[in-house]
Amino acid sequence: MEEILVSTPAFLLLAVRALGMIETSPLLSSNTVPQVVKVALAGLAAYAVFPTARVYGDVSVFGFNFLLLILGEGIIGVIMGFFINIVFAAFTTAGQFFSLQMGFAASETFDPLAQEENPLMGQYLNLVAMLVFLSMGGFRELFLGGFWRSVQSISIVSMIHGREYIISMILAGLSRLFMDAIIISMPIMGTLFLTSLATGLISKASPQINILSEGFPISITTAFLLVFFTLPFMTEAFSRVVDSGFSTLETLFTLVGEQIGG
Numbered sequence: 001m002e003e004i005l006v007s008t009p010a011f012l013l014l015a016v017r018a019l020g021m022i023e024t025s026p027l028l029s030s031n032t033v034p035q036v037v038k039v040a041l042a043g044l045a046a047y048a049v050f051p052t053a054r055v056y057g058d059v060s061v062f063g064f065n066f067l068l069l070i071l072g073e074g075i076i077g078v079i080m081g082f083f084i085n086i087v088f089a090a091f092t093t094a095g096q097f098f099s100l101q102m103g104f105a106a107s108e109t110f111d112p113l114a115q116e117e118n119p120l121m122g123q124y125l126n127l128v129a130m131l132v133f134l135s136m137g138g139f140r141e142l143f144l145g146g147f148w149r150s151v152q153s154i155s156i157v158s159m160i161h162g163r164e165y166i167i168s169m170i171l172a173g174l175s176r177l178f179m180d181a182i183i184i185s186m187p188i189m190g191t192l193f194l195t196s197l198a199t200g201l202i203s204k205a206s207p208q209i210n211i212l213s214e215g216f217p218i219s220i221t222t223a224f225l226l227v228f229f230t231l232p233f234m235t236e237a238f239s240r241v242v243d244s245g246f247s248t249l250e251t252l253f254t255l256v257g258e259q260i261g262g
Contacts, residue, residue, distance in 0.1 A: 009066060013073045014046035018147055020077020025142060026088050027130060029081065049148045072156025079159075079166065080146050080249065086173040087245035091129040091238065093181035095122030101192040102223035121227075125184075128231070132238040141246050153253045165255045169248060180241050184234060188226045195222050 019042035022028045028038065099119035159166065199215045227234075 011046055011050055013069055014050060014151055015042045016070050017073040017077040017151065018042040018045040020074040021081045021142075021147055022077075024078050024081025025084050026133065026138075029085075045143055045147055049151050052148070052152060069156065072159070076150065076154065076156060076159060077147075080150065083169065083173055083249055084142065084146075084245060086170075086177055087241060088126065088129055088133075090177045090180040090184070090241060091125040092122040093177060094184040095119055095125040097181060097185040098188045098192060098223065101189060101196070102219045121223075124227075125234070128235065129238050129242075132235050133242060136239055136242065138242060146246070146249055149250060149253050165252055169252050173245075173248070176244075180237075184237055187230055188223055191226055192219055192223060195219055 019039065022038050022042055022045075027033075028041070096119050099121045102121070195218060196215070199218060
């Protein structure tokens with residue numbers, strides 16, 4: 001505590017970085033988490049990593065430069081939390097892809113975790129992804145592999161010099177978002193397409209059958225059965241996507257951290 005009191009500006013910079021990450025990371029950014037808890041958690045995270053932080057060294061002057069450093073630390077935290085949110089958006093997008101085909105196009109509900117309206121299946125897959133994230137120690141990876149690693153390797157100065165890596169990471173993350181969403185939803189989308197094709201052929205072969213009233217129950221039942229049987233494989237895919245996201249984030253820290261010494 002005495003060391004923190006002596007180096008209060010440096011501790012404040014770490015707390016701002018942690019708060020920026022918490023305000024934009026999954027689950028913790030929800031409005032259901034009180035703001036006091038977020039600030040307290042940011043202070044606890046800064047206290048835990050303060051002895052090993054080597055980003056700026058001694059920061060002891062309050063002034064305009066210090067305000068710029070605070071702004072930069074907040075941006076670093078927001079970038080980390082935003083990238084993890086990009087990873088999670090793949091699961092919601094996967095549910096949106098086949099919600100229309102199964103007949104749930106207009107079934108949007110408010111998701112208190114994502115703080116937005118999602119289709120029913122998108123919200124379901126997002127909830128499953130959150131549970132997988134918790135079961136695999138996602139917050140441990142977020143604070144140890146993300147925040148703790150970042151304070152040892154990068155600063156806002158190195159982020160400016162390595163901005164091309166950050167832009168490339170965000171663009172690659174957005175591209176991978178749609179690719180992962182398509183891979184996760186492709187089995188259900190393909191089966192629903194075949195189901196729609198079969199019902200269309202039946203309606204042509206037997207026009208007296210009211211296929212419109214029977215098509216929606218068939219599609220919904222088929223989609224639910226597919227989700228039920230493919231859920232174990234989906235959870236494995238969720239784990240791989242989240243692990244890949246953390247690996248990409250750590251790789252970014254390594255590349256940007258080299259800018260300090262380079």
